[in-house]
Amino acid sequence: MLPSFLRPRRRNLSHISAIVLLTLPACQAMPKAMVELVSSRTQPAPENAQNPANNAALPQARPMPQVLGVPSGKPVVGESLPVLPREQCDTYGAVPIPYFAAGPWQPPGLKGPWPYDEFLHDGGDAYEPVMVSPEWRVEGLNVEDTVAHYDTLDGRTLVEASNCTYLYSPRFSSVRSVVHVVSNEYIDNPVKASKPVRIGRLEERAVVGTKTEQLQPIGQTANLKLNVFRRDQRDGVASTALLPHNFQQTLLAYENLSVIRNGAMQGADKARLAERAENAIVWTKDEGVKVAIEKQAAVVSTGDRRAQAIYIVKEPFNARLRICKIASTPAAQPGDFVDFTIRYDNVGDAPIGNIVILDSLTTRLEYAADSAKSSRKAVFTVAQNAAESLELRWEIDEPLQPGDGGLVRFRCKVR
Amino acid sequence: MRSGKYMRSVRFQQAWAPAIVLLFAHFAAAQQPLAHYRYQAQQPTGAVGSQRLQQGGPVHGYFQPVELSAPKGVVIALADQGHWTDGVEGNVHAGMLLGKPYRVQLLNLPEECVGRECYPTIEIVDRTYAPQGMERRFPIPIVFNIEDLRLATEGLLVTRVVYIEDPQQAIPGAQEPGEQLWHDAGPTANPLEVADRLGRPVAIVRLGARMPDERQGPDWQFLYGSPPWVRFTPPQAVQFAPVPQAAPLKSVRAPGAADRPITQR
Numbered sequence: 290m291l292p293s294f295l296r297p298r299r300r301n302l303s304h305i306s307a308i309v310l311l312t313l314p315a316c317q318a319m320p321k322a323m324v325e326l327v328s329s330r331t332q333p334a335p336e337n338a339q340n341p342a343n344n345a346a347l348p349q350a351r352p353m354p355q356v357l358g359v360p361s362g363k364p365v366v367g368e369s370l371p372v373l374p375r376e377q378c379d380t381y382g383a384v385p386i387p388y389f390a391a392g393p394w395q396p397p398g399l400k401g402p403w404p405y406d407e408f409l410h411d412g413g414d415a416y417e418p419v420m421v422s423p424e425w426r427v428e429g430l431n432v433e434d435t436v437a438h439y440d441t442l443d444g445r446t447l448v449e450a451s452n453c454t455y456l457y458s459p460r461f462s463s464v465r466s467v468v469h470v471v472s473n474e475y476i477d478n479p480v481k482a483s484k485p486v487r488i489g490r491l492e493e494r495a496v497v498g499t500k501t502e503q504l505q506p507i508g509q510t511a512n513l514k515l516n517v518f519r520r521d522q523r524d525g526v527a528s529t530a531l532l533p534h535n536f537q538q539t540l541l542a543y544e545n546l547s548v549i550r551n552g553a554m555q556g557a558d559k560a561r562l563a564e565r566a567e568n569a570i571v572w573t574k575d576e577g578v579k580v581a582i583e584k585q586a587a588v589v590s591t592g593d594r595r596a597q598a599i600y601i602v603k604e605p606f607n608a609r610l611r612i613c614k615i616a617s618t619p620a621a622q623p624g625d626f627v628d629f630t631i632r633y634d635n636v637g638d639a640p641i642g643n644i645v646i647l648d649s650l651t652t653r654l655e656y657a658a659d660s661a662k663s664s665r666k667a668v669f670t671v672a673q674n675a676a677e678s679l680e681l682r683w684e685i686d687e688p689l690q691p692g693d694g695g696l697v698r699f700r701c702k703v704r
Numbered sequence: 705m706r707s708g709k710y711m712r713s714v715r716f717q718q719a720w721a722p723a724i725v726l727l728f729a730h731f732a733a734a735q736q737p738l739a740h741y742r743y744q745a746q747q748p749t750g751a752v753g754s755q756r757l758q759q760g761g762p763v764h765g766y767f768q769p770v771e772l773s774a775p776k777g778v779v780i781a782l783a784d785q786g787h788w789t790d791g792v793e794g795n796v797h798a799g800m801l802l803g804k805p806y807r808v809q810l811l812n813l814p815e816e817c818v819g820r821e822c823y824p825t826i827e828i829v830d831r832t833y834a835p836q837g838m839e840r841r842f843p844i845p846i847v848f849n850i851e852d853l854r855l856a857t858e859g860l861l862v863t864r865v866v867y868i869e870d871p872q873q874a875i876p877g878a879q880e881p882g883e884q885l886w887h888d889a890g891p892t893a894n895p896l897e898v899a900d901r902l903g904r905p906v907a908i909v910r911l912g913a914r915m916p917d918e919r920q921g922p923d924w925q926f927l928y929g930s931p932p933w934v935r936f937t938p939p940q941a942v943q944f945a946p947v948p949q950a951a952p953l954k955s956v957r958a959p960g961a962a963d964r965p966i967t968q969r
Contacts (some may be wrong), residue, residue, distance in 0.1 A: 344850075460885075
């Protein structure tokens with residue numbers, strides 16, 4: 290299974306068409322492959338190898354493009370902004386969300402702003418992906434989607450989605466219910482009830498019976514005779530030769546056993562003796578040599594598995610459009626105006642054309658009339674969408690050369 | 705000794721039994737309604753909020769910013785330590801605890817109302833999670849309109865459940881500042897359930913004709929123990945700098961590169 294960013298995403302296979310890994314990469318070789326792949330995506334590809342027709346016209350060292358909003362000297366070509374589906378847009382660090390507003394607390398494990406009902410989402414491509422039919426009809430453009438589709442030199446029509454823009458703007462509504470408070474007073478009259486109770490006479494005669502029960506003895510008491518007699522003191526003169534010579538006359542600590550003290554074995558002594566015997570077995574176990582190496586060299590395991598070869602095949606006309614959407618404010622109340630800016634750049638190495646930027650506004654965003662502006666010559670139209678809002682559409686007239694970019698702006702009123 | 709066929713059957717049943725149970729559980733869950741609120745909005749004040757506190761989350765001890773607004777001329781006062789505070793004519797910004805019932809005093813009602821005062825209750829049942837520093841800018845609006853006050857003073861019980869709209873199900877209509885979109889759920893419907901289907905209920909407002917004791921004033925039970933609240937200053941309106949007009953981009957087209965037709969349509 291390839292990592293997520295290595296898998297081809299929908300139809301946009303222009304940047305990398307195929308990555309062939311002959312062998313499974315080992316853990317040490319995978320970062321190298323990632324570095325090579327990422328570097329191949331971020332560095333501009335040489336144009337002379339892809340489009341030899343323009344070799345004569347294009348200079349070898351192109352001037353650095355001056356694009357609005359980008360500091361001079363900062364390369365624009367190849368600075369790819371990864372655009373992911375909406376459910377993946379909330380990964381921190383992956384997509385630079387310009388105005389990311391997060392609450393003070395959110396349940397662990399959730400990504401992105403929370404709770405969702407307090408934020409307005411705009412941008413990205415949620416639910417089913419946007420597709421462009423051969424008749425140039427856009428399908429799958431849902432509410433809150435912002436995409437752009439364009440044509441490449443080899444006749445393909447590609448779709449790029451923008452990033453997600455979050456706007457904290459909770460709107461409160463209310464549901465009313467009016468209930469008549471009915472005052473109903475009633476009195477529970479005591480019901481007259483007569484229930485005569487008869488006094489019943491119950492006579493019970495018990496016959497005295499005689500019962501004889503023979504009880505067997507459950508115990509037996511017997512006088513036990515003394516069967517063991519031990520005398521500690523002999524009659525007559527006490528013996529002074531009870532202990533051997535030079536023997537310590539006091540018991541040691543470990544000798545605190547009844548069988549040692551007075552020769553009478555008790556139950557506790559058995560356990561103590563068994564414990565000490567077990568200890569003695571353990572303590573006296575012979576520890577032998579576990580491993581004997583007899584002229585045998587130790588086997589050394591080395592992890593030298595790695596990828597043997599990586600082939601990266603690039604298609605000609607590596608065209609790609611980057612589209613980024615930002616809002617002028619991270620939070621807005623109903624009635625406020627919010628400006629949106631959509632930035633699009635040709636980050637590929639081939640010209641693209643027929644660029645169409647689509648933005649389907651959410652229900653609570655009302656497009657301010659005559660507020661759409663474009664830095665390039667474009668045809669702007671609006672249409673009603675399913676959320677009773679508008680679907681904004683910019684058709685960029687001119688093709689976009691590599692490194693070219695543009696801006697569109699519009700203003701919305703938060704409902 | 706079991707036969708092999710019997711053992712295979714047993715293993716098959718052991719393997720598929722959990723899947724079948726999960727499948728039926730899925731169907732059972734799918735048949736449940738979207739919202740199954742067990743509570744009624746007409747429950748005693750504080751019942752719903754106390755249940756919300758038991759569900760956990762950062763709701764204990766949080767003073768939810770609330771903005772009370774009434775028709776022009778109406779004086780709004782809150783209870784503090786068993787006594788009414790000085791009334792304020794206009795919007796009142798306060799922080800209220802979740803699950804605690806608050807009694808509000810509305811004086812100097814319009815002429816359409818029967819009587820000159822009303823004592824609605826406010827119960828915060830959920831909170832908002834505004835970004836840091838914007839909590840007071842987005843309070844829960846509690847709007848007392850003239851119609852509700854008139855119905856309440858006539859002896860009716862008006863229950864209004866304030867909820868946060870689900871953006872996916874938001875009403876397309878515009879909402880101006882100081883206004884609030886609302887609709888009537890009807891006398892037989894549970895407004896709390898209706899609000900839960902359309903969004904997330906955050907507050908319950910009840911307006912009725914209950915009045916405090918004329919001679920002894922509001923007692924402790926009438927004020928629900930006078931729970932603590934915090935008075936907030938009205939937030940200042942945030943002014944955003946206008947966005948500069950888009951300037952035309954400089955041409956970065958390579959010299960000599962002719963515009964090639966991309967796709968002829």
